[in-house]
Amino acid sequence: MRSPKDFFRPLALGAPQPVREIPFRPSRALHFFDPGNPKMAAKVPDLVTQVDVLVGNLEDAIPADRKEVARNGLVEIGENTDFGDAQLWTRMNSLDSPWALDDLLTLVPAIGHKLDVVIVPKVEGAQDIHYVDRLLAQLEAKAGLDRPILVHAIVETATGVANVEEIAGASPRMQGISLGPADLAASRRMKTTRVGGGHPGYLVRTDPVGEDITVGRQTFQQDLWHYTVARMVDACAANGILPYYGPFGDIRDTVGCEDQFRNAFLLGCVGAWSLHPAQIKIAKKVFSPSPEDVAWARRVIREMGDGTGTVMIDGKMQDDATVKQCRVVAELADQLAARDPELAEAYALAEKD
Ligand SMILES: CC(C)(COP(=O)(O)OP(=O)(O)OC[C@H]1O[C@@H](n2cnc3c(N)ncnc32)[C@H](O)[C@@H]1OP(=O)(O)O)[C@@H](O)C(=O)NCCC(=O)NCCSC(=O)C[C@H](O)C(=O)O
Ligand SMILES: [Mg+2]
Numbered sequence: 001m002r003s004p005k006d007f008f009r010p011l012a013l014g015a016p017q018p019v020r021e022i023p024f025r026p027s028r029a030l031h032f033f034d035p036g037n038p039k040m041a042a043k044v045p046d047l048v049t050q051v052d053v054l055v056g057n058l059e060d061a062i063p064a065d066r067k068e069v070a071r072n073g074l075v076e077i078g079e080n081t082d083f084g085d086a087q088l089w090t091r092m093n094s095l096d097s098p099w100a101l102d103d104l105l106t107l108v109p110a111i112g113h114k115l116d117v118v119i120v121p122k123v124e125g126a127q128d129i130h131y132v133d134r135l136l137a138q139l140e141a142k143a144g145l146d147r148p149i150l151v152h153a154i155v156e157t158a159t160g161v162a163n164v165e166e167i168a169g170a171s172p173r174m175q176g177i178s179l180g181p182a183d184l185a186a187s188r189r190m191k192t193t194r195v196g197g198g199h200p201g202y203l204v205r206t207d208p209v210g211e212d213i214t215v216g217r218q219t220f221q222q223d224l225w226h227y228t229v230a231r232m233v234d235a236c237a238a239n240g241i242l243p244y245y246g247p248f249g250d251i252r253d254t255v256g257c258e259d260q261f262r263n264a265f266l267l268g269c270v271g272a273w274s275l276h277p278a279q280i281k282i283a284k285k286v287f288s289p290s291p292e293d294v295a296w297a298r299r300v301i302r303e304m305g306d307g308t309g310t311v312m313i314d315g316k317m318q319d320d321a322t323v324k325q326c327r328v329v330a331e332l333a334d335q336l337a338a339r340d341p342e343l344a345e346a347y348a349l350a351e352k353d
Helices: 038-042 064-080 100-111 126-143 158-162 164-168 181-188 226-238 254-267 277-286 291-303 320-337 341-352
Strands: 029-033 053-057 087-091 115-120 150-155 174-179 203-205 219-221 242-244 272-274 311-313 316-318
Touching (some): 064 100, 100 115, 100 126, 115 126, 150 158, 158 164, 158 181, 158 226, 164 226, 174 226, 254 277, 272 277, 291 311, 291 320, 320 341
Parallel strands (some): 029 272, 087 115, 115 150
16 A cells, blocks of 8 residues: 555656546446447447447457457547547456456557546456556556546456455545446356346245235345445445446346436446446436436525524425535536536426426
8 A cells, every 4th residue: 555645646757647536527327339349339429429438348248359359449439539528438358368458558558648537347456456557657658648547446256345445545546436246246156147137036025924924925126236336335435436336238128227227326326337328318317316306405405504403394304414415416416417408407497396
């Protein structure tokens, strides 16, 4: 661990100054695409107007014999696309793979000035972040970049979950953490065989109502990811970085996807991955507070004045702690509305009702 005095020093001579605070930029949908797939690449100019973040995926889902095509495709897209307000991220290959080094050695010199964040998969501890941190600093210095590329970790092994706090605080570059439920399930020897979402077998059942234990008992499916998401959210909040739910693999089940995303939103996550264009609007909807909630939050803030004491609004007690929760919602709404005119209008309309 670096001493607190050295934490914000560049890790290579000539590398840009590390950031002291992670800028909040809307990142409701982290949209994954294969930059070497011509059909997906052709959709990029349209996608930049729809998503907050485009993630050029180089890791899982890209076959071994197409890794270079994907990497070169991302360079081409980075060079030739005007991203406007959208961000360009990449998910590099895992650090133990034969492709990871070439991913960074190629991308940083070529499109480092366009790349906002590098997602590092299968992060197991602070040592993985430290490795990427130093290498990025060296490459940024060599490329003459004037701002640091940030780092996002995927927590998707049991060891990664056990070390999530140290990962979150490993570097000033740490922008956020995503849950990787599919790899995590495998690492934990879970028996789920799917990419995120729930499982009908993971449930609780009400008590028996009579002699026959098989009748009259309701079951309620439980959230397999609650514990991990909650740990990840706490680790991120404690370190001033942002938590994300990861992928929901059943593209057809837009309803289940919305529920899973909403659980994450309510627990503190700021976004989720979209794997297919159909999931973009789900993520944008879920990770934007509803106009009704925003109107309520603004009302509580207004009526609480200096924020101290208590007031009753519609029979509900408000105090310091509720006004702080309402500020979270209202500030998020302001930040999203600044980038999304439709949302700004919906929030303004709800205020008038
Ligand atoms: C899931 C898919 C393989 C489905 O693709 P496809 O069968 O082609 O779907 P459609 O026919 O419905 O597609 C309609 C058109 O849309 C284009 N398309 C599809 N997906 C995308 C996309 N993500 N971005 C841009 N464009 C997309 C298709 O090409 C069709 O185009 P056209 O024919 O011209 O109309 C596919 O969606 C896909 O590969 N998605 C990404 C998958 C991915 O990135 N997976 C990795 C992330 S999840 C993970 O890694 C697990 C995690 O790490 C963990 O451990 O939990
Ligand atoms: Mg994974």
